[in-house]
Amino acid sequence: MTPITPQPGIMEIALYEGGKSAIAGRSDVLKLSSNENPLGPPPSAVAAMAEAAQRAHLYPPTDHADLRQAIAEIYGLEVERLICGVGSDEVLQFICQAFSGPGDEIIYTEHGFSMYPILAHMAGATPIKVAERERVVNVDAILAAITDQTRIVMLTNPGNPTGTILPLSELERLADGLPGHVILVLDCAYIEYAVDHDGGEELARARDNVIMTRTFSKLYGLGGLRIGFGYGPKALIDILTRIRQPFNLSVVQLAAAEAAARDRQWATDCIALNTAQRARLTGGLRQFGIACDDSHANFVLARFADEAEADAAEAQFRASGILVRQVKGYGFPNGLRITVGRSEDVDRVLEAVALFRKAA
Ligand SMILES: Cc1ncc(COP(=O)(O)O)c(C=O)c1O
Structure with a gap:
């Protein structure tokens, strides 16, 4: 019997990994791992x-x-x-x-x-x-x-x-x-x-x-x-x-x-929120000595000294109930991608970073 085989290329596909959305045992999770709109749907x-x-x-x-x-x-x-x-x-x-x-x-x-x-x-x-x-x-x-x-x-x-x-x-x-x-x-x-x-x-x-x-x-x-x-x-x-x-x-x-x-008002308001909070997040990360390029999107790529430091920061975020995105698969083992949230979300991110720096 002829075996059933998929079309060429299909077995080369590595399954897409989405941003994580839950932390076991926590109900106050702040999801900043998938670049979603922090205000929800209009x-x-x-x-x-x-x-x-x-x-x-x-x-x-x-x-x-x-x-x-x-x-x-x-x-x-x-x-x-x-x-x-x-x-x-x-x-x-x-x-x-x-x-x-x-x-x-x-x-x-x-x-x-x-x-x-x-x-x-x-x-x-x-x-x-x-x-x-x-x-x-x-x-x-x-x-x-x-x-x-x-x-x-x-x-x-x-x-x-x-x-x-x-x-x-x-x-x-x-x-x-x-x-x-x-x-x-x-x-x-x-x-x-x-x-x-x-x-x-x-x-x-x-x-x-x-x-x-x-x-x-x-x-x-x-x-x-x-x-x-x-x-x-x-x-x-x-x-x-x-x-x-x-x-x-x-x-x-x-x-x-x-x-x-x-x-249109929704779009205008969301862009204004993102612009203001992106600047706060970028500035806040840099103040803690974490490198990031100026972002033109609704997220910031935080670059840590090395992979171990990025892993440790990710663990701190998780302990603080915050989900960010590891981007090792994108060629950044030392990076964490953080979606820009509301003002109170950025506060929470920067508080977690402060805890991380204090513990180091
Ligand atoms: C660069 C880029 N292109 C396309 C998409 C897919 O977007 P959609 O939800 O419209 O399929 C994403 C989603 O994260 C993205 O980051």
Whole structure:
């Protein structure tokens, strides 16, 4: 009998590890391990979900017309260049599946999002990791890694877990240097937290080979619902739409995302909170002698002297009821990624750091 075997690449996949969400025996856990919105979902979206639940017996629209219209209006994008997915993860999956396969290469960077190699393997393609320079994406290294087999370059901007950002001039230089058959994917999951940066929106509008992805999981506080979108050339979006399941987003997801997108006050308030508390967290960590780059996202990467010190700090956070993210798998054995919380959350983090330093 012929044995059952999976498609090439599938057995190469290392399972994705999410941020931890519980500490045994504690009910006062502060979860700062998954870059979630500390204010929860917007009340406008919660109301829209309750209303949409009344329509749960009806199939959702297949074209996501209302949500795409809302996104188009709010961000000034063209409806026909938008595709919505089950989180931006699904849009990234569509891109890999539609445009790469066995024998093809997908480039991602040293500290890039850990889903990229998984998505490459899912498509049967080969993920190629390229070095960064001092925790910043290195355009020259990416261009040097391009081969005839390269089909896609995946970039996280701002980076996760680094929080660093490539300026638009560098994104443009990268796009200029890529052969026309290579798609540049700008994963902008955190771009709303950056100042004066469109995430490459203009680039995605102007070029035939650039796609930008965004999410409702961070700023819009809907990580648990799973909604994201992609924006790019109509010809590419039309191809992605062919492999999107017609009912991939439920009536509840669609209603919540549309309400959240239209709730501009919510977005403004969340960005203001993040900007203020990110500065406090960064400054506070530095005062305790813990290195961190300026972050353009809703988290800060704290860099300790070495792995042992990072492990000890993580243990102290845990003892204080705080969950942060270890990022050894991202190339930072000495790092801890801490989501920016509310003012009282940052207080709690800095109190834990003070205890840690006192004990050392
Ligand atoms: C860089 C980056 N891209 C994409 C995602 C996936 O987001 P979504 O929840 O929209 O699938 C995340 C989630 O943490 C992320 O950090």
